[in-house]
Amino acid sequence: MDDTVTDGEVRRRVEEFLAGRPVPAPGDEDGRLAFLRARFDAGLAWVHYPVGLGGLAGPRELQPRADALFAAAGAPDNTPRRIGIGLGMAAPTILRHGTPEQHERFLRPLWTGEQIWCQLFSEPGAGSDLAAVATRAVRDGDGWLVSGQKVWTSMAHRARWGILLARTDADVPKHRGMTYFVCDMHAPGVEVRPLRQLTGEAEFNEVFLTDVRLGDELRLGEVGQGWAVAQTTLMNERVAIGGGPVPREGGLVGLLARTWREHPELRTPALHDELLRLWVRAEAVRLTGVRLRQQLAAGEPGPEGSAVKLSFATLAQQLSSLEVELLGEAGLRHDSWEFSRPDVVDFTGRGATYRYLRARGNSIEGGTSEILRNIIAERVLGLPAEPRVDLDLAWKDLPR
Amino acid sequence: MSLDLRYGEVEEQLRASVRALLADHCAPAAVLAGLERSGAPDPRLWRLLAADLGLSGLAVPESLGGAGAGACELAVVLEELGRAAAPVPFLGTAGLAVAALTTCAEVPEAAELLARIAGGAVVALAVPFSTAPGSGLTATVAATGNVLAGPVTSVADALGADVLLVPAATGLQSGLYAVDAAAAGVRRTAVVSLDQTRPLCDLTLSAVPARPLALGATAARAVEAALVTGAALLASEQLGTAQWCLDATVEHLRTRRQFGRVVGSYQAIKHRLADLWVELAQGRAVARYAAACAAANDPDAPVAAALAQAHCSPLAVRAAEECVQLHGGIGFTWEHPAHVHLKRARSAALALGGAGRHRARLAELVDLPPS
Numbered sequence: 166m167d168d169t170v171t172d173g174e175v176r177r178r179v180e181e182f183l184a185g186r187p188v189p190a191p192g193d194e195d196g197r198l199a200f201l202r203a204r205f206d207a208g209l210a211w212v213h214y215p216v217g218l219g220g221l222a223g224p225r226e227l228q229p230r231a232d233a234l235f236a237a238a239g240a241p242d243n244t245p246r247r248i249g250i251g252l253g254m255a256a257p258t259i260l261r262h263g264t265p266e267q268h269e270r271f272l273r274p275l276w277t278g279e280q281i282w283c284q285l286f287s288e289p290g291a292g293s294d295l296a297a298v299a300t301r302a303v304r305d306g307d308g309w310l311v312s313g314q315k316v317w318t319s320m321a322h323r324a325r326w327g328i329l330l331a332r333t334d335a336d337v338p339k340h341r342g343m344t345y346f347v348c349d350m351h352a353p354g355v356e357v358r359p360l361r362q363l364t365g366e367a368e369f370n371e372v373f374l375t376d377v378r379l380g381d382e383l384r385l386g387e388v389g390q391g392w393a394v395a396q397t398t399l400m401n402e403r404v405a406i407g408g409g410p411v412p413r414e415g416g417l418v419g420l421l422a423r424t425w426r427e428h429p430e431l432r433t434p435a436l437h438d439e440l441l442r443l444w445v446r447a448e449a450v451r452l453t454g455v456r457l458r459q460q461l462a463a464g465e466p467g468p469e470g471s472a473v474k475l476s477f478a479t480l481a482q483q484l485s486s487l488e489v490e491l492l493g494e495a496g497l498r499h500d501s502w503e504f505s506r507p508d509v510v511d512f513t514g515r516g517a518t519y520r521y522l523r524a525r526g527n528s529i530e531g532g533t534s535e536i537l538r539n540i541i542a543e544r545v546l547g548l549p550a551e552p553r554v555d556l557d558l559a560w561k562d563l564p565r
Numbered sequence: 566m567s568l569d570l571r572y573g574e575v576e577e578q579l580r581a582s583v584r585a586l587l588a589d590h591c592a593p594a595a596v597l598a599g600l601e602r603s604g605a606p607d608p609r610l611w612r613l614l615a616a617d618l619g620l621s622g623l624a625v626p627e628s629l630g631g632a633g634a635g636a637c638e639l640a641v642v643l644e645e646l647g648r649a650a651a652p653v654p655f656l657g658t659a660g661l662a663v664a665a666l667t668t669c670a671e672v673p674e675a676a677e678l679l680a681r682i683a684g685g686a687v688v689a690l691a692v693p694f695s696t697a698p699g700s701g702l703t704a705t706v707a708a709t710g711n712v713l714a715g716p717v718t719s720v721a722d723a724l725g726a727d728v729l730l731v732p733a734a735t736g737l738q739s740g741l742y743a744v745d746a747a748a749a750g751v752r753r754t755a756v757v758s759l760d761q762t763r764p765l766c767d768l769t770l771s772a773v774p775a776r777p778l779a780l781g782a783t784a785a786r787a788v789e790a791a792l793v794t795g796a797a798l799l800a801s802e803q804l805g806t807a808q809w810c811l812d813a814t815v816e817h818l819r820t821r822r823q824f825g826r827v828v829g830s831y832q833a834i835k836h837r838l839a840d841l842w843v844e845l846a847q848g849r850a851v852a853r854y855a856a857a858c859a860a861a862n863d864p865d866a867p868v869a870a871a872l873a874q875a876h877c878s879p880l881a882v883r884a885a886e887e888c889v890q891l892h893g894g895i896g897f898t899w900e901h902p903a904h905v906h907l908k909r910a911r912s913a914a915l916a917l918g919g920a921g922r923h924r925a926r927l928a929e930l931v932d933l934p935p936s
């Protein structure tokens with residue numbers, strides 16, 4: 166890390182950048198893209214990334230500063246809510262395990278939002294037990310042929326690329342026979358079908374892969390190293406979901422607090438006590454995040470990140486539930502059950518009942534809360550793992 | 566002697582026939598398909614329950630064409646309707662409306678309505694579904710002579726109703742009136758409801774002719790009877806919701822394998838489900854107690870109803886949330902029925918007061934003042 170990249174230095178660079186490049190008019194799409202590309206090239210996209218790849222090799226904590234300065238100047242952003250999987254999961258994995266060519270090819274259009282990413286990990290038979298993936302990738306000349314079925318793939322309907330975990334060797338134990346690829350979502354043989362969620366909309370999809378040809382340049386990491394590469398994705402996912410810096414009363418707690426302040430007629434002493442309990446919890450979770458990010462300023466997220474996602478999910482569910490409870494009669498009403506395929510995953514959007522329902526997914530997506538508790542118990546606390554029968558058998562011989 | 570909290574033979578037979586009918590006509594796939602409808606639920610299921618099984622008049626006196634049964638039998642039916650998340654106006658008609666009308670059955674109009682219910686008519690009490698027992702009659706509708714005008718929001722079981730029981734204010738006192746739902750001047754606007762299996766509507770009455778059923782204290786008593794009985798009965802529906810959720814979850818986890826093991830073999834999961842079962846067993850006891858008190862006109866009925874709501878509302882919500890969670894991704898889909906129960910549980914927990922209001926009500930009833 167470059168410690169000459171200080172708060173003041175970031176401010177100076179942003180100001181210099183803005184002085185040399187007028188902010189494009191709202192609605193000017195070409196101007197917006199040109200602006201974002203230039204911002205990437207100036208190292209102000211994610212300051213903790215290496216020089217030349219959108220960053221300044223500075224501390225991660227300075228990025229929100231840069232974002233705030235751009236926002237204050239009225240500059241367009243890269244619509245982060247549209248590209249969460251790219252930013253939060255694909256990018257750190259590509260950075261860590263990709264070749265220079267892959268860095269060059271993928272990171273800039275990922276960050277500018279020109280290319281949307283999805284995560285082709287889960288399968289009908291491989292959810293919590295991700296290492297059980299059955300999607301096969303077999304050598305085909307200088308590339309690979311991939312076949313299988315993925316499920317719960319958020320935003321696959323918008324995605325240009327997918328991060329894909331596939332089995333390349335069925336004769337070794339399951340963790341050792343996987344390889345990680347970037348899947349071309351426009352390739353022949355990729356079929357994306359919407360899967361409707363309990364909210365009525367379909368953020369996620371089923372993805373059927375039938376003899377999809379991927380060039381070897383789309384392999385990320387070594388053959389057989391897919392599990393190790395996937396760990397980078399998963400660790401980052403767990404801090405990406407709910408781990409971002411938020412101000413006090415940011416997110417769901419802020420929405421609940423607003424409802425409380427605006428509706429004195431709904432208040433009861435019992436609800437008040439519950440509100441304050443959750444407010445305290447929200448602050449505790451927020452400050453834990455601040456502290457964790459400081460510890461991680463240079464390094465990569467470890468198993469401790471699981472706590473961030475676990476707390477986020479529990480809290481999101483409690484907060485949204487209390488808001489519905491507080492609303493009383495209005496909580497019986499909903500806005501819409503329309504079957505749509507949204508562009509963004511939005512935990513804080515729409516009404517309280519929507520948020521309540523959407524929050525149910527928070528403890529399932531990105532690793533269930535049960536699995537996160539196992540990770541904390543085993544990898545942080547060092548408690549012995551559950552007895553397992555599936556670790557040493559060849560994948561093809563596993564009981565099903 | 567304490568009230569019998571077990572199920573009697575007649576109740577078990579009743580349960581079996583309701584369950585069989587629902588298995589044929591209200592399977593999860595049918596309930597899910599019904600979500601695509603807007604407005605009132607398909608009336609066919611109601612007709613089968615009301616006419617073929619004669620359940621709409623279960624608690625209507627035999628002299629008026631009903632079965633002359635009581636809250637215990639109603640509660641068993643509601644358990645089954647909860648298990649199936651059946652989209653029928655049973656709670657509103659056979660529960661709340663019958664309870665209200667029974668308090669003023671000496672009025673010919675009320676007796677006639679009870680007879681119509683026994684014949685399968687749908688009758689709804691026109692109050693917001695969130696109204697708690699003990700809230701008093703705070704009518705938003707005004708009566709001038711026997712003509713009503715005004716709004717009522719979030720009314721349950723009214724979209725397909727034939728008759729509405731409308732609390733209305735007349736000068737100094739309040740009354741309970743019967744209104745033909747099809748009358749000119751009655752506007753029912755379907756509400757996009759969290760629980761699509763019990764869709765709500767907003768009601769606007771403009772210069773609607775009405776027939777008075779009760780005035781003053783009698784009217785207040787009728788509405789209170791409906792709300793207390795409704796709260797007691799709703800607990801049984803919530804019990805049914807919780808039971809379905811536990812059963813479905815156990816069933817799923819008995820066969821779902823991850824990490825080379827059946828997921829239900831993990832102790833963390835087993836303990837959670839065991840705890841849920843314990844809470845459900847308590848739910849059954851308090852719901853049965855509430856029904857038995859209502860049936861026997863026991864002086865403890867208000868306590869029993871508040872107790873049942875305070876326990877069973879969060880029980881159903883927790884069971885449904887666990888059901889979604891422990892099914893993993895599949896539990897978060899529209900195709901799986903878990904969400905139907907989740908939405909029903911979440912809504913029912915706001916209906917007729919909600920656990921918080923019922924705890925507050927208990928505080929008054931059992932003399933545990935907040936300060």
Ligand SMILES: Cc1cc2nc3c(=O)[nH]c(=O)nc-3n(C[C@H](O)[C@H](O)[C@H](O)COP(=O)(O)OP(=O)(O)OC[C@H]3O[C@@H](n4cnc5c(N)ncnc54)[C@H](O)[C@@H]3O)c2cc1C
Pocket residue numbers: 283284285286287288289290291292293294316317318319320369526529530531532533534535536539821823824828831833834890891892893894895897
């Ligand atoms: C909204 C949403 C978005 C998603 N987006 C994506 C995506 O973009 N890409 C992608 O690849 N996946 C995605 N997923 C899938 C998600 O990662 C999986 O659903 C999750 O990992 C659980 O897998 P499963 O659904 O197969 O459930 P299962 O693994 O079958 O789990 C069922 C239940 O058993 C519990 N359980 C399992 N094993 C254990 C154990 N050892 N101990 C205790 N409890 C256990 C689980 O916690 C869960 O409660 C998404 C899911 C949701 C809900």
